[in-house]
Amino acid sequence: MPNHHILITRPEPENQLSCERVIAHGWHAASLPMLAIEAINDPQKIAQIRSQVFNIDEFNYVIFVSKNAARLACEWLDQCWPMLPIGVNWIGIGQGTTQTLLDEGVPAIANPGHTTEALLAWLKPVKMRDQKVLIVRGHGGRPELGQQLEDRGAKVSYLSLYERKKPLYHAQTFFMLPDINLIWVTSGEGLTHLSEYVMQHKPEWLSLPIFTPSERVNQLALELGWKKASCAHGADDTSLINATEIHTGL
Template identity: 50%
Template sequence: MQISGKTIVITRPEPENQHSCAFFKTLGANPIPLPMMAICPISDTQKCASIQSQFFDIDLYDFVIFVSKNAVREAIKWLDRCWPMLPEGVVWVGIGKGTTQLLQEEGIPATTNSGQTTEDLLRWSALRQLENKKVLIIRGEGGRPTLGDSLEQRGAKVNYLNLYERTSLDYSKSQLSQADSANLILITSGEGLENLQASLAKNVKMWCDKTIIAPSQRVAEMAIRHGWQSVVQAPGADDNSILQAIDCLQDI
């Protein structure tokens, strides 16, 4: 399907939302920014003290895994304060190419495998044998336990470092109405989908006849369970993966 002339709702959080809108606009699309959550750095004094303590101990870990670009952005601030030079012996890992690339741009020699999701990362041979290995997962509060639970089953000792909170955004019926004529809905996470469902239900909106682009099989299956009639699974949540999925669609 040609994206030019199509209206696409972008639900990913800022600052990625504005980047995606700019990307699709250059292709001739009409993007509508409708973030389904806000990313807020942890500000509680006691929590920040604990975060700093964990960063000072980051050299004790064999693997440090960043779950998202937001995790990278917040972690860089702390690493700059606590580690003028990065500790040696740590394997830095990003989930997905976008997160890994951002780490590398920030001077962290991160690595990953092919794929964009937690499930893809868990298929990586480097994370199969983890007996007595120490793993730190850097993420937002309330993240999925899938990665940590799976690594613990492989023998790893897993700790979490939560650096930000995700809060759902509330939209009025008039704000949602601007997207009533949209051709495509871009969803980049399960939580974003749930927040969209809640917002639509609150405002008595029915968008299930629209085509929804999901970043993974898990989120695609969630959309189907919610009653979406046209669900397309992209190979990842980044803009190029989304575009690849759209290109495979028949015109709508």
């Protein structure tokens, strides 16, 4: 597959890192982020974030839902906690998120699997009763994790550090891309944005192989009209590369 191009749609700054790994494999990468991550900058909200981070030692579990949540949270922890509090269980959903935390000195552990559903299966209900849980995420993230933890008796709070927005692209952006042979998506929201653009500018892409991070997102891809959607069982580069190698026979 040396002459084929893989479209990488994850947000920056991770998109550039994914492109570098694809190129290191001898493949070609085309960057087209389908989510824009913007740190919250409203002064009132920033004051609330600072207060929550100063009180993070009150929680039994702190769960990070994405690399961006982990990256931005580490910046806040550096400001507010010269030494991390003791007694907090730091958990990243997926290996990539957990590695981001470890690289910043946060002793995080990852659940087996890469999804919210896998995390819920791993956190035994009896252990969550009356536990204080902080979910670090983007504004308006998926509610399932918090709802199900509350159903198990946990006391759930949220720390929203960023907003996710649809990037603005014009028709020329798509016509300037090389011929795409395969697509990576890393979230349901990014897939939805991509699908909207594809229906408008590149409907033929719906016949291309597209790799998704979970069965949930894969089902969404099929519902949105993608004919060759496959689950890579992870949003991290390693999972997507492995799935691509199996698909191409390389």
